[in-house]
Amino acid sequence: MLKYIIPLLLFIIMAIFLAVGLNLKPGEIPSPLINKSAPAFSVLKLQNPEEKLTPADLKGQVWLFNIWASWCVSCRAEHPVLNQLAQQQAVVIVGLNYKDDPAAAKNWLNVLGNPYNVSIMDQDGRVGIDYGVYGVPETFVIDKKGIIRYKHTGPVSSDDIQQIFLPLIAQLQGENP
Numbered sequence: 001m002l003k004y005i006i007p008l009l010l011f012i013i014m015a016i017f018l019a020v021g022l023n024l025k026p027g028e029i030p031s032p033l034i035n036k037s038a039p040a041f042s043v044l045k046l047q048n049p050e051e052k053l054t055p056a057d058l059k060g061q062v063w064l065f066n067i068w069a070s071w072c073v074s075c076r077a078e079h080p081v082l083n084q085l086a087q088q089q090a091v092v093i094v095g096l097n098y099k100d101d102p103a104a105a106k107n108w109l110n111v112l113g114n115p116y117n118v119s120i121m122d123q124d125g126r127v128g129i130d131y132g133v134y135g136v137p138e139t140f141v142i143d144k145k146g147i148i149r150y151k152h153t154g155p156v157s158s159d160d161i162q163q164i165f166l167p168l169i170a171q172l173q174g175e176n177p
Contacts, residue, residue: 031132031151038065038142039130046097046105046119053094053120055146062172063092064165065140066116066156067128069100070108072136078155079112085161086115091169095119098128098136141168144177 033039042054066082068075086093095116097105102121109119122128131140134153141150150168152160 031148033132033140033148034151036148038140038146038148039127041120041127041130043120043122043127046095046102046109046121049102049121053118055142058092058094058142059146060144060177061092062144062169063094063142064169065094065096065131065142067096067098067122067131067133067136067138069098069136070104071100074155075137076112078137078157079115081156081158081161082115083113084158085165086117090166091173092117096127096131097121098133099123099125141165141172143172144175 038055040055042052045051045053064085068079082093085091093116095118097119099122102123105119105121109116120127125133131138137155139152139156140148143149149172150164152164156165
């Protein structure tokens, strides 16, 4: 009798774990960086590789930090949404080209449009590590003081822009630096 009960109990436990796992939302992975200063970096700009950008250059303005790559299928899916957001000029959008070939990245932006006010290169992935990047795409909202206020894992949708990003951006732009 015991040899039938043990497998049944194991099956029930595994079914419970599966049910819980299927209800998790991977886009809601918590970040330990929320409400902390954005990690510092000084990296080359994609379009002007003789110039560097640092988070200090962006102090005093709310900005989105979008991690992307030309080899990323999900980045291609979210790209039209970012292009639409850029047309609204609601926020500065900084792109972090992650572990990518600069020529491929430039070509990708030329073909699909460039939503970024500036895009920087992270060929070795060090900036991504500092930001706790799980994979691309990921998008951070950073306030005027350089504090990370929100992290979105996975592709950004039009609904995400309307329901999460734009209200948060409007709130943060109303705050004093």
